[in-house]
Amino acid sequence: MCARETDWYKEMSFYQIWPRSFKDGNGDGIGDLYGIFEKLDYIKDLGVDGIWFSPLYVSPNADYGYDIADYRKISPEYGDLDIFKKVLDSAHDRGLRVIMDLVVNHTSDEHEWFRESSKNRESKYYDYYIWRKGRSGGRLPNNWDSLFEGLAWTYNKDLDEYYLHIFAVKQPDLNHDNPLVREEVKDIMRFWLDMGIDGFREDVITFISKVPGLPNSKSPIPVGRGLRYYSNGPRIHEFLGEYKKDVLDHYDCMVIGEAPIMKPDIALAYIDESGAKGLDLMFHFQHMEADCLYIDYVPRPFSLRKLKRAFTRWQEEINGRGWNTLYLENHDHPRIISRYGSEKFRTESGKMLAASFLFQQGTPFIYQGQEIGMTNIYLETIDEYKDVMTKNEYAKKKRWSEEKKMNLIRRATRESSRTPMQWNAEKNAGFTTGEPWFTVNPNYPEVNVEKEEADEKSLLNFYRKALKVRKERPVILWGSYKEHFPGSRTFYTYEREYQGARLLVICSFSEKAKKFKTPKGFDLDKGELVLSNYDDNPADNNSFISRPYETRVYLFGS
Ligand code: GLC
Numbered sequence: 001m002c003a004r005e006t007d008w009y010k011e012m013s014f015y016q017i018w019p020r021s022f023k024d025g026n027g028d029g030i031g032d033l034y035g036i037f038e039k040l041d042y043i044k045d046l047g048v049d050g051i052w053f054s055p056l057y058v059s060p061n062a063d064y065g066y067d068i069a070d071y072r073k074i075s076p077e078y079g080d081l082d083i084f085k086k087v088l089d090s091a092h093d094r095g096l097r098v099i100m101d102l103v104v105n106h107t108s109d110e111h112e113w114f115r116e117s118s119k120n121r122e123s124k125y126y127d128y129y130i131w132r133k134g135r136s137g138g139r140l141p142n143n144w145d146s147l148f149e150g151l152a153w154t155y156n157k158d159l160d161e162y163y164l165h166i167f168a169v170k171q172p173d174l175n176h177d178n179p180l181v182r183e184e185v186k187d188i189m190r191f192w193l194d195m196g197i198d199g200f201r202e203d204v205i206t207f208i209s210k211v212p213g214l215p216n217s218k219s220p221i222p223v224g225r226g227l228r229y230y231s232n233g234p235r236i237h238e239f240l241g242e243y244k245k246d247v248l249d250h251y252d253c254m255v256i257g258e259a260p261i262m263k264p265d266i267a268l269a270y271i272d273e274s275g276a277k278g279l280d281l282m283f284h285f286q287h288m289e290a291d292c293l294y295i296d297y298v299p300r301p302f303s304l305r306k307l308k309r310a311f312t313r314w315q316e317e318i319n320g321r322g323w324n325t326l327y328l329e330n331h332d333h334p335r336i337i338s339r340y341g342s343e344k345f346r347t348e349s350g351k352m353l354a355a356s357f358l359f360q361q362g363t364p365f366i367y368q369g370q371e372i373g374m375t376n377i378y379l380e381t382i383d384e385y386k387d388v389m390t391k392n393e394y395a396k397k398k399r400w401s402e403e404k405k406m407n408l409i410r411r412a413t414r415e416s417s418r419t420p421m422q423w424n425a426e427k428n429a430g431f432t433t434g435e436p437w438f439t440v441n442p443n444y445p446e447v448n449v450e451k452e453e454a455d456e457k458s459l460l461n462f463y464r465k466a467l468k469v470r471k472e473r474p475v476i477l478w479g480s481y482k483e484h485f486p487g488s489r490t491f492y493t494y495e496r497e498y499q500g501a502r503l504l505v506i507c508s509f510s511e512k513a514k515k516f517k518t519p520k521g522f523d524l525d526k527g528e529l530v531l532s533n534y535d536d537n538p539a540d541n542n543s544f545i546s547r548p549y550e551t552r553v554y555l556f557g558s
């Protein structure tokens with residue numbers, strides 16, 4: 001029996017904080033929990049119901065917190081357990097739930113387990129990680145690629161063996177086949193849940209079970225080799241089931257798993273409510289590929305039809321069996337206005353994008369800065385970027401001209417979402433009184449919280465209204481989903497229906513004027529316009545000519 005009485009996460013929306021860039025409270029240029037504490041009312045006023053913290057733990061920052069050296073301590077850069085508890089209690093006092101990032105596919109190589117592990121084979125910790133001898137002829141244990149830098153193996157002299165790292169060299173993979181590792185994971189979970197947190201976002205959790213023997217990849221493409229041998233691996237459901245039964249079921253909590261290269265039919269094995277699901281929610285990536293191909297970012301022109309196919313597929317296939325997760329931004333992707341919208345029509349397209357995902361069925365996640373329409377940053381040289389993945393993407397393109405490389409980086413880097421949060425038009429956007437650790441986007445005098453708060457028609461106020469409407473209308477929380485005009489290259493149109501109430505969401509992804517014709521069965525004159533991004537909303541005979549990135553949300557029935 002689960003200690004959670006209702007699936008409360010279904011009625012919630014979340015705000016994601018990437019702590020380093022949210023708000024600096026002590027003037028050292030790095031965002032921290034003191035700064036977060038100051039901004040809890042801002043988060044509450046947005047209308048969300050919970051916060052997801054990207055990692056706050058001790059880390060050498062090879063991957064900004066996703067390489068953890070101590071799972072039970074707050075990084076001194078961000079504060080300590082006292083201020084964490086204060087933030088947690090104050091969030092709870094405001095009715096905000098708090099979930100923490102749990103990064104257990106790998107640790108930092110500076111974690112004491114890894115230090116011990118790499119000393120000698122007799123150590124209890126040796127088998128916490130995945131060590132292998134090299135193959136004959138000085139070859140690595142297998143041909144897998146690291147997703148972040150080079151190949152997936154790094155040599156250790158003391159052991160004369162290689163350790164596996166699917167991500168950066170400083171992120172050795174843990175061996176979840178070892179029951180001792182699983183006990184450690186459970187202890188870490190209990191530590192935070194006992195403190196009162198409400199759940200976890202589990203980092204690349206679908207990668208934790210590796211196929212025994214770690215077979216060579218036969219893929220002809222030298223990118224992401226090995227993925228099929230650790231993505232949704234043979235024991236994944238057993239491991240997640242164990243974490244659930246032994247720990248999670250004993251707390252009033254939720255878990256959301258990050259799942260790269262996921263498809264709905266495979267997702268259901270994790271989140272289908274009729275089974276012993278290992279996860280409540282899942283972050284998949286399919287709708288984030290409408291202008292590129294992952295795993296190695298290959299740019300493509302934006303395709304609305306590709307975006308709509310991904311949206312609709314997940315809505316249709318998960319609906320009624322599991323629960324969807326809705327997002328357009330997080331700390332791993334460039335800013336959405338710069339991708340699927342338009343920097344020129346920043347506010348209009350920002351509102352349209354908000355309507356495109358917030359009214360689908362599922363639990364929305366909003367990433368810091370998304371609600372004020374922050375956009376990508378375009379830096380001059382690679383040295384100005386800091387992220388291991390970004391630097392590696394650059395380094396890999398050995399034959400490309402400098403200009404071509406930098407154009408790719410400027411368009412593709414996830415660091416565009418990691419610039420300091422823009423609070424006001426003062427120095428450093430009000431993020432810090434010191435020297436900011438990373439460049440502030442020069443558009444801050446125009447794009448900042450203070451300005452957005454003062455303007456009734458701002459994007460921020462649109463988000464606030466949208467989140468309020470979402471909560472007040474059962475049709476948005478519980479209604480069925482239907483897409484109209486899937487072939488349109490201009491409009492994304494969807495309908496929700498619940499107990500006689502219907503919602504119609506119209507989104508133009510174009511700056512060109514196009515004629516929109518209302519789907520059969522709707523009379524716009526009879527609808528209540530609950531949200532839109534232009535002052536007047538004329539319609540003639542159930543059609544109208546759309547303005548750049550126009551969106552309208554109509555409600556029919558009560
Ligand atoms: C996840 C995180 C990302 C990190 C990677 C390795 O994808 O979201 O930021 O770099 O895992 O931990």
Ligand code: CA
Pocket residue numbers: 024025026027028029030031032077
């Ligand atoms: Ca600080």
